[in-house]
Amino acid sequence: MDLNYYDTLIAVAEDCPVDESTVPPPGRDGKKTIAVVQxxxxxxxxxxxxxxxxxxxxxxxxxxxxxxxPEAERAELRARLFAKPQACLRASPLPKKYGWGLLFDARGRVTLCPMESEDYRRIVAGSVPDVTVRRAMRSRRG
Structure with missing residues (x-):
């Protein structure tokens, strides 16, 4: 089963607390947060x-x-991880809290797309018809 997005922008959540993209801060005790890793x-x-x-x-x-x-063990771990349902990147802290859109190309490859960029604005406005826009999940119920 393919879990990837194609020609899609995951736009920042409606309740994203920032007005422009920001680099996620380091975690406590030197441990990297999910946002920092991603x-x-x-x-x-x-x-x-x-x-x-x-x-x-x-x-x-x-x-x-x-x-x-090792590569063989990575494949086994990956298969086990995806055997269970996974939250998609619409739940990532990058578009939910830090103002980063996630832009997927036709091959399903992702790049960061800052919410203040011209590309982001054009895509969200519907000026790029071959790109589907999906909002990141809200942090709070609304």
Whole structure:
């Protein structure tokens, strides 16, 4: 089952608390938050990862004691992770709290799209007809 988005922008949540994109702050005790892990992955390799890659790598990097995982074991862990339902990137803190849109291309590869950028504004306004806009999930019920 393919969990990736294609030609889609995950726009910031309606209740996003910022007016422009911000870099997520480091976590307590030096432990990276989900937002920091995802931000680093996506800013270091724009257009390289799919939603599934981001979800798996986020989960993997936050597991304590795993260290370097051989490729065969990575495939097994990935299969086990996706055997259960997973929240998609619409639930990511990047579009919910930090003002980053997530733009997926035709191959399902994702790049960060700052909410203050011209590209973001054009896509959200509907000026790019081949891109579907989905809002990130709200942080609070409304």
């Amino acid at each position: 931000f680093e992955m996506l800013s270091d390799g724009p257009g390289e990862l799919t939603q599934e890659d981001v979800l798996f790598e986020t989960w993997l990097r936050r597991q304590e004691g795993l260290g370097a995982v």
